[in-house]
Amino acid sequence: MNETGPRVWRLLDTGLRPPAQNFALNRALLEARQAGESPSTLRFLRFTPSALLGYHQSAEQELNLDYCRAHGITVQRRITGGGAIYFDEGQIGWELYLTKAELGTADMGAISRRICEAAARGISALGVDARYRPRNDIEVDGRKISGTGGAFDGDALMYQGTLLIEFDVERMLRVLRIPAEKLSDKAIASARERVTSLRELLGRVPVLAEVKARITAALAKEFAVAFAAGEMVAAEHTRYQRALEEIDTPGWVNLVSRPASDAPILEASRKFAGGLLRASLAYDSGSARVRQVWFTGDMFVSPRRAVADLEAVLKDCPVEELEARISGFFALREVDLMTLVPGDFVTVARAALAAEIGTAR
Amino acid sequence: MANVKGCNLPDDLYYNVENNVWARREADGNVTVGMTAYACALAGQIVSVTPKKAGKAIEQNKSVSTVESGKWVGPVKTPVSGEIVAVNEDLAGKPASINSDPYGAGWMVKLKPSNWDGEAGGLVTGAAAASAFEAKMNAEGFGGCSQA
Numbered sequence: 001m002n003e004t005g006p007r008v009w010r011l012l013d014t015g016l017r018p019p020a021q022n023f024a025l026n027r028a029l030l031e032a033r034q035a036g037e038s039p040s041t042l043r044f045l046r047f048t049p050s051a052l053l054g055y056h057q058s059a060e061q062e063l064n065l066d067y068c069r070a071h072g073i074t075v076q077r078r079i080t081g082g083g084a085i086y087f088d089e090g091q092i093g094w095e096l097y098l099t100k101a102e103l104g105t106a107d108m109g110a111i112s113r114r115i116c117e118a119a120a121r122g123i124s125a126l127g128v129d130a131r132y133r134p135r136n137d138i139e140v141d142g143r144k145i146s147g148t149g150g151a152f153d154g155d156a157l158m159y160q161g162t163l164l165i166e167f168d169v170e171r172m173l174r175v176l177r178i179p180a181e182k183l184s185d186k187a188i189a190s191a192r193e194r195v196t197s198l199r200e201l202l203g204r205v206p207v208l209a210e211v212k213a214r215i216t217a218a219l220a221k222e223f224a225v226a227f228a229a230g231e232m233v234a235a236e237h238t239r240y241q242r243a244l245e246e247i248d249t250p251g252w253v254n255l256v257s258r259p260a261s262d263a264p265i266l267e268a269s270r271k272f273a274g275g276l277l278r279a280s281l282a283y284d285s286g287s288a289r290v291r292q293v294w295f296t297g298d299m300f301v302s303p304r305r306a307v308a309d310l311e312a313v314l315k316d317c318p319v320e321e322l323e324a325r326i327s328g329f330f331a332l333r334e335v336d337l338m339t340l341v342p343g344d345f346v347t348v349a350r351a352a353l354a355a356e357i358g359t360a361r
Numbered sequence: 362m363a364n365v366k367g368c369n370l371p372d373d374l375y376y377n378v379e380n381n382v383w384a385r386r387e388a389d390g391n392v393t394v395g396m397t398a399y400a401c402a403l404a405g406q407i408v409s410v411t412p413k414k415a416g417k418a419i420e421q422n423k424s425v426s427t428v429e430s431g432k433w434v435g436p437v438k439t440p441v442s443g444e445i446v447a448v449n450e451d452l453a454g455k456p457a458s459i460n461s462d463p464y465g466a467g468w469m470v471k472l473k474p475s476n477w478d479g480e481a482g483g484l485v486t487g488a489a490a491a492s493a494f495e496a497k498m499n500a501e502g503f504g505g506c507s508q509a
Contacts, residue, residue, distance in 0.1 A: 054429075054432070055409075055411075055427065055429060055434045056408075056409035056410075056411055056427075056429050056434075079434060080432065080433075080434055081408075081409070081429040081430075081431075081432040081433055081434040082432040100501065101500075104501075104502050105501055105502045105503075106403045106501040106503070107403055107501075107502075107503070108403055108404055108405060108430065108431055108433045109405050109431055112431060112432075112433070135431045135432065136431065136432045148432065149432035149433070149434075150432060150433045150434070151433065151434045151435060152433060152434075152435040153435065153436065154379070154380070154438075157433075255411075256411060286453055286454050287408075287409075287453065287454050287455065287456060288454065288455075289408070316406075316408045318457065
């Protein structure tokens with residue numbers, strides 16, 4: 001601790017790597033922080049083209065593996081939670097290694113919020129209006145520009161996020177096994193409305209050094225620290241080699257393996273007075289949960305972002321809570337649905353579920 | 362039954378306070394392990410759980426299961442060493458039981474302990490557990506289980 005200035009945390013930049021290396025570094029740096037072998041750290045990282053599973057996900061359920069194989073896209077499992085993503089050279093990763101003691105709280109939701117809000121200020125400094133959207137996204141005007149997730153080990157934690165500098169939505173749709181996999185123009189257009197990138201918003205690709213500098217500055221300010229460029233310590237190199245031996249294997253990639261048939265994508269559409277409303281649900285029969293919902297159709301909803309916000313509220317929703325979450329969402333905010341009513345969203349989601357639940361129960 | 366800041370912490374369980382886990386010696390000598398109500402409150406709603414497999418020997422303070430909540434993934438560290446003799450298969454389909462009933466339906470694994478007598482002494486129980494958790498909650502700026 002330097003008594004005349006702010007605390008100093010380490011800044012690491014590990015460059016462009018395949019995902020196994022990046023995740024072995026996650027494991028190594030987190031373990032080393034927990035063991036007290038290393039300082040708190042901000043790391044920037046980049047990925048060669050990859051399809052990245054959340055820790056508890058199954059490749060068969062989440063990804064179009066044929067497409068990944070045919071296009072040289074590496075499939076890997078993260079050590080953090082959340083959903084599958086496509087990641088290539090057009091995005092940058094940022095992650096913090098800290099201790100709960102330094103944060104003064106062990107409340108995981110509060111930690112996510114604090115880090116995401118600071119990262120959003122850094123992204124905003126690039127000239128966009130980025131905001132934290134609970135629980136794990138950073139968005140600009142309702143469109144996702146960064147997804148985040150974390151891992152912890154005792155008092156130490158690692159929290160990581162993406163930042164979409166340039167992003168190929170169509171490629172993402174082909175990699176992920178999501179309802180939009182049908183790849184109609186409408187589906188692509190609908191996905192485009194939910195995701196954005198710095199290039200799209202700024203009309204140019206900011207240089208990486210500027211992106212890193214803005215995020216670094218915002219995190220330095222939030223945690224009242226200075227960042228100094230550093231290198232990995234010896235103990236981290238040792239832990240990295242050990243972690244790589246575990247992670248750079250098919251056994252790790254297939255650690256969770258469930259058939260795609262247990263995670264059906266359910267769809268229904270209904271004609272209401274206001275037009276057609278369609279719901280696509282990614283459903284997990286094992287836990288009777290709706291993992292994700294997409295609403296599309298002839299909607300004239302204002303503000304437009306309300307649909308994306310509703311979808312965010314419905315992530316990982318137990319079937320029995322679906323109706324309450326939808327009603328609760330509309331009860332809490334001003335949304336102009338024109339001729340639709342909140343019950344229409346419940347009706348169409350229930351219709352999508354009906355066939356599956358009818359046979360499963 | 363102790364209640365600390367709204368968190369239920371049964372007196373008869375043995376706790377590792379740092380790792381926020383409990384152990385219960387069953388009549389057959391095996392030990393049931395799970396997360397505390399406080400750990401659940403900090404985590405928020407748990408959405409996924411992947412236990413280690415039955416038959417595996419796990420050392421004290423090593424992970425017997427991995428849980429996910431709010432995209433956070435972390436280990437559940439066993440308070441005592443032993444071989445896993447049973448895992449709670451119901452949690453895969455109903456991970457919410459961990460939050461709603463952490464000492465009952467939300468149990469994680471049962472171990473055949475390899476050194477209960479040697480290791481249990483390092484765990485806390487009864488009133489000592491309540492005061493240790495209260496100190497931990499204060500240090501971590503925790504508001505209370507009801508608000509979490």
